Amino acid sequence: MAMRDPYEVLGVSRTAADAEIKKAYRRLARKSHPDVNLGDTGAHKRFQEIAAAYEILKDPKKKERYDRFGDTGEAPGPSAGPPRGGVPPQGPFGRDYRQAPSGRGESGGGGFRWSGDVSDLFSDLFSGSGSGIGVGEDEDAAAALTIPFRDAVLGGTVSFSARIPRRCTRCRGTGRSAKATCAACHGSGAIVETESLTVRIPAGVDTGARIRVPGKGRTENGDLYLAITVEKHPYFSREGDDIVAEVPVTVPEAYLGAEIEVPTVKGAVRARIPAGTISGQRFRLKGRGIENLRTATTGDHYYRVRVVVPTVQSEEGRRLVEALGTLYARDLRAGLPRGL
Numbered sequence: 529m530a531m532r533d534p535y536e537v538l539g540v541s542r543t544a545a546d547a548e549i550k551k552a553y554r555r556l557a558r559k560s561h562p563d564v565n566l567g568d569t570g571a572h573k574r575f576q577e578i579a580a581a582y583e584i585l586k587d588p589k590k591k592e593r594y595d596r597f598g599d600t601g602e603a604p605g606p607s608a609g610p611p612r613g614g615v616p617p618q619g620p621f622g623r624d625y626r627q628a629p630s631g632r633g634e635s636g637g638g639g640f641r642w643s644g645d646v647s648d649l650f651s652d653l654f655s656g657s658g659s660g661i662g663v664g665e666d667e668d669a670a671a672a673l674t675i676p677f678r679d680a681v682l683g684g685t686v687s688f689s690a691r692i693p694r695r696c697t698r699c700r701g702t703g704r705s706a707k708a709t710c711a712a713c714h715g716s717g718a719i720v721e722t723e724s725l726t727v728r729i730p731a732g733v734d735t736g737a738r739i740r741v742p743g744k745g746r747t748e749n750g751d752l753y754l755a756i757t758v759e760k761h762p763y764f765s766r767e768g769d770d771i772v773a774e775v776p777v778t779v780p781e782a783y784l785g786a787e788i789e790v791p792t793v794k795g796a797v798r799a800r801i802p803a804g805t806i807s808g809q810r811f812r813l814k815g816r817g818i819e820n821l822r823t824a825t826t827g828d829h830y831y832r833v834r835v836v837v838p839t840v841q842s843e844e845g846r847r848l849v850e851a852l853g854t855l856y857a858r859d860l861r862a863g864l865p866r867g868l
């Protein structure tokens with residue numbers, strides 16, 4: 529597949545300055561980042577294309593080579609491919625992007641592969657200098673949003689009010705009108721507006737994810753990016769896409785084995801524990817964890833058994849438990865060291 533004109537991909541003119549190219553890249557990369565487009569495979573492809581285009585235009589040497597030979601497809605050297613035909617096959621983003629031997633990413637122009645690990649780039653894309661995430665840099669805005677565990681796991685809609693710094697329309701964000709400080713924004717160039725928003729949370733979102741709200745940025749052309757924090761759940765713990773939770777069982781259940789009801793994020797499931805189960809033993813319910821839209825896989829549910837000793841004290845209890853004591857074949861602590 530021939531690579532598209534990188535200037536066209538980034539939507540900048542051939543005379544665009546470096547800062548303008550960088551700005552266009554950051555904005556487009558944020559918009560099409562796989563993490564804000566869960567389940568949208570087209571976004572993944574657009575993101576790769578944008579990354580590849582920027583890889584050429586941010587590098588003076590590659591840019592010059594493209595500018596000079598791009599249209600004719602002439603190669604400057606025997607090993608490098610023609611600029612139009614493709615980027616040189618090294619990872620265009622250094623540590624963030626590298627040529628993976630069997631990358632999940634599809635082959636972009638010229639055969640570079642995206643390793644799929646964009647976490648560093650991700651935080652870089654959404655980080656701004658100083659006042660918050662990307663705010664003040666261009667037309668986008670950012671806000672933090674904490675969502676309930678249930679909505680993060682199962683998906684849902686969350687309503688909240690966000691404080692968004694809107695570019696001052698009186699001074700167009702300059703903070704100055706005529707020769708004085710802008711009276712509307714007091715020179716800051718922005719006016720903070722509180723807006724009630726409702727966003728759809730895609731299932732599988734985790735802390736650190738970003739959700740894009742189109743048209744709600746600093747200007748109406750910009751977007752609002754929500755930095756997501758997921759609340760902890762008192763019972764279910766999350767480990768990636770897996771869920772871990774503890775299930776108490778009785779001594780007879782552990783000794784004899786039993787079918788017990790195990791709570792999972794999508795409802796209770798009947799599951800077996802084998803005879804002779806010990807406290808702390810972990811069992812897996814495959815595919816009962818979190819459905820991850822980004823990787824299109826589903827995690828597992830692990831339930832850890834806790835054997836609970838009865839608390840009722842009675843004569844009969846004493847008799848039963850003393851009988852139980854005769855069932856231990858050996859001294860449980862026989863093999864332990866006495867100390868260091």
Ligand SMILES: [Zn+2]
Nearest residue numbers: 696699710713
């Ligand atoms: Zn103003």
